[in-house]
Amino acid sequence: MSALSAVVLAAGEGSRLRPLTRSRPKPMLPAATTPILARVLDELVDAGVTDITVVVGYRRERVQSYFGPTYRNVPLTYVGQRTQLGTGHALLAARADVDGSMLVINGDQIVDRRIISDVVSAHEGSDSVATLGLLRRPDVGEYGGVIVDDGGRTEDDPSVPIVDLVERPRDDRDYLLNAGVYALEPAIFEAIAETEPRTGEHSLIDAIAHLVSSCDDSSPPVRGVESDGLWVDATYPWDLLEVAAELFDRETGGSDTDGRGRQARPVSPSASVHDRAIVREPAVVADDCEIGPGAVVGPYACLGENVTVDAGAVVEHSVLDTDTRVGPNATVVECVTGQRVEIGADTTIPGGPGDVRVGDRVFEGENLGAVLADRVRDEGGVTYVPGAVVGPNATVRAGGTVRGTVVEGTEVRS
C-alpha cells in the first residue's frame, strides 16, 4: 500500500458531551488546545496516509472551515452524511470516494500512530476482509469488546482471528478493546448493506460482526492485531481534563504538531505573556493568548487560541477553549470551558470532587470545578460548587453561586 487512503468518521454530535456540543461536533472539542480531530489527522499523516476522506454531518461547517482542503499537505475530501444513522451508514457515504483497501478510523478518539501502523502492516498482504486494532485494557465495559481466537495465532502473523464483537460487554469473558481503527476491504460496503439496522442505525461494528458470523472456510477472515500505545476517548465533558492530562504525560516521540500542522510549543510565539506572569509546566498556551502580570497558568493548564488570563488570575488543571477570558484575580481549577466564555474578576472555581448530573444519571465524586459551555458569561465574584455544569449563553450575575446544572440561556442571580 504505497498509496494509503483513510476514511475518518466525524459526522456524529457526541451527545454525551453536551452542552459542549451545542455548536460543534465532538471531533472539534479541544484535546488540550486543538480539536480532537486534529490529533487524529496528525496520527494518520505520521502513519503515512496519503489521502483522507472525512465524513461530516452534524455542524459540518465547523470541521470544514477549521481544516480546509488539506492537512499537512495531505488532501482532505469531505463527504456529507445528511442524517446520522450510525457509523456503517457514515462509511457508506464515503463509498464513491474510495476504491480498494481503506483505513477507517473514528474522528473523535485519540489513538497512537503505532496502532494505525500495526493495523496497516498486519492487513497488508493478508487475505483478511477486515483487520481491527485491539488494545488490552482493564476497562472495556464502557467501550467495544472483541473476543479473539488465540488458537488461531500463527508464528509469522501478528494478527489473530476475531470470533465475536460486543458493544459495552457486561460478561466477564476475556475482552480486548476495539481501538476504532480498521483496515477494510470494499466487501465491507456489502456487509453494511446486508446487516439489519438496529434501532434505525447501521453500525459498522454490526457489519463487521456480520462478516465474522457468516465467515466460513472459503470466505476471507476478520482478524485483529493487538497493539500498544495511547488511546483516549472523552465520553463526558469532564473527560476533556483527563484527555489533556494524558497528552501532557505521554512520552512525546515523532512530530507533535499544534493542530495547524506546525511544530507544537508550550507557549505560542504569538502569545503575549507578561514578564511577571508565571507559566508552570506542563501547560500549553496557543496563538494570540494574553497572560497578565502576576497571573499563574499551570500546571496542566491548556489555553486555546486567543484566551486571556488577566492580572493575578490562577488557572490550573483546566482546558479553556478559544476566546475565553479569565478576569483579574479569578481562580480557575479543574474547569472546562467552551468558546468565548467570560469568567469575571474575583470569581472562584475551586475544583475538587462533586456530583455531576447528566440527564437522569448522577456521577458522584468527579473531580470537576465546572463545565462552562460556549458564551457563558459570569459577571465576577461568582463561586462555583464543584460539579457545576452551565449551558451555552447563560449569564451568572455578579456575586452569585452556581451549583448543579444551569440550562442554556438562563440567568443565575445571587
Place this chain on the structure above:
Amino acid sequence: MCGIIGYVGDQRGDTDVLDVLMTGLSGLEYRGYDSAGVAVADSSLAVRKREGDLSALESAVADGSVEGAAGIGHTRWSTHGPPSDVNAHPHTDADDRVAVVHNGIIENYGSLRDELEDRGYEFESETDTEVVPHLIADALSGGVEPETAFRRAIGRLEGSYAIAAVFSGSETVYAAREESPLVLGVGDGGHYLASDVPAFIEYTDRVIYLDDGEFATIEPSSVVVTDDEGTVVDTSIETIEWDAEDAGKSGYDHYMLKEIHEQPTAIRQCLSERVTELEGCIDVDSLASVSVPDRVQFVACGTSYHAALYGTRLLRERGVPATAFLASEYDVDAVPIGDDALVVGVTQSGETADTMGALRGANRVGATTLAVTNVVGSSAARECDHAMYVRAGPEIGVAATKTFVSQQIALVMLASELTGEYGDELVAALRDLPGKIQSVLDASAARGIATEYRDSDAFFFIGRGYNAPVALEGALKMKEITYRHAEGFAAGELKHGPLALVTDRTPVFALVTGGSNPTKTIGNVKEVETRGAPVVAVTDGCADVERHADFVLEVPESHPALAPVIANVQLQLVSYWVANQLGRSIDKPRNLAKSVTVE
C-alpha cells in the same frame, strides 16, 4: 482583466506543456472566463482557442495534437469585441510565425491598426491585441531576430499591458510588462510566467516580480530580465507562502460560502500580533513610520470602496479629515491633493487598474501613499510608500466576502494606529469579533429569509453611520450574485426619493445596531412599514426595532464601530442563499471578474 500564462519546459522533466497551461488557466479563471486559448511552439505553431469557459478549450485540445516545448495561454474577459473564437487570444500574424497573449489595454491600437492595414496587413479580430503580432511580423519581415522584433513591437505600444509571445521554431517565451500584473516563476523542470501566482503555484513557489518597462526572456535553462534598452536587470527570487491547497472548496458547494465561513479565521490572522488587550495597544509594524497626516483620501472600487467609506468614518471620528473617492473618478474629479495628504488605496488584489491609476497619480504629486491589500508583492504594495496587508488569505469567489471584513478590521487598526485614539473597549471588542461572527455563522436565520423573499421585485438596504457603507455593500453583494435589483441607502436618504420605489414586493433590510442613532433609523423603518414593505431587521436588539420587523437577523452586541461588521455577515448569507435558491453561478457571476485590471 484577463489572465495570461506561459511555460518553457527544460526537457528533463516530463511535465507536459499543455498540462501546465491548462492548469494555469484554471488557476486564473477568476480573472475572466468568456473565452480562452493556448499556443504551443516547436517547429511550427499550434494555436487553439474557444469562446466559453475552459471546458470548451479542454475539448478542443483533447485530441493530443498540441505539443511542443514552449507555450502561452490566455483566459479572457471582453473589453474590445464580444467573446468569440476569433476574438479569443492568442492572436497570430498571417503566416503563423508568432502568437501573442495580452492583458491590459493598448490605447493607441486604433492608429497602429490603421497604419498596418494601410500597409496590407489583414486583421481577423476586433481586439486591440491583434496589432501586436502584426507589428512583430512586420519587424521579422525586415530580417531581424525574434527578440528584436518583439522589442520593436512593444516599443510602439501605448497603454497598459502584460504581453507574452512565442515564435514558430523557437523554444523561448518573450514577455513585457507595463502597468499590468506579470510575475515569473522559477521551477526545477522549467520556467513560468503568469498574471498571478496561483497559475503556477502547483509547480513552483519561487517567483520574480517584473517591474513596469521590463522585459523577460524565458528559455529552458534560464530566465533573463532586461530593461527597455536590453540591459540585464538584477532581480531577486522570492518565495511565496500561499499554498495551492488553499484553492479547494473544502466540502462547501461554493467558494463564496467557504470564504464566508473563513471570516473568523481571516480576522484572527489580520489581528494576530497587532493588538494586545491587557496592554491596551494596537501596533501595526508597517504603519510605524507613517506620520499623522493632515488629511486622508481613500481611493478604491467596488466592495473595497465600501470598506474605504467605513474607514473615512473611523478617521473622522478621530478628528482626521478623510474622504473616500471612487478610484475611477479620482483623476477626473479634480481632487486637490498634495504632499500633506495620505492617499490610501484599498484593493484586494493590489492590481485593480482604476485604483493603481489613482495611486500613481498621487505618487506623482508627492502625496504619501499607502496600500491596504491582501496580496503580498502586488503592484499596489510595491508602488506605494507603505503597505499594510489584510492577511485574509486567497479569495477565489468573485464576490468579495472575507477580504471585505479583513479590510474593515485593517482600517480600524489603521485609524487607531495613525491617531493613537482607541480605548481598551475597542481592543477587547476586536479580539471578540471572530467568536461573535462565528455565532452568526452557527445560527443565522438568513437561509429561511432568503426562501421567503427570493422572488421579490427588489431588495433595499438601509443603515446609518457605520451601517451606511454596510447597507451599500449588502446591496452590491445582492446585485453581484443574484442578478436582482438591489439598492443601499443611508437610512435618512430614503425619504428623499427612493421611498417611491418601496412596495409590498420590496423587502427592506434595516441595519440597526448600538451607537448609530438607532431611534432615527427606526423612524425610517416605520416609513417603509407604512408602505407595506416587508422589513427584515438586522439588529443587536438595541432599539426594539423587532416590533416593526417581519423577520430578525440577530447580531451579537459589540462595539458601535464593530457591530456593523458583524451585521454585514448576515447580509452576505442572505445574498448567498437567494443566489443559491435561484440557481445562480455564485462563484463566477455573469459579466464579472475578480480582479479588474483594466480601467
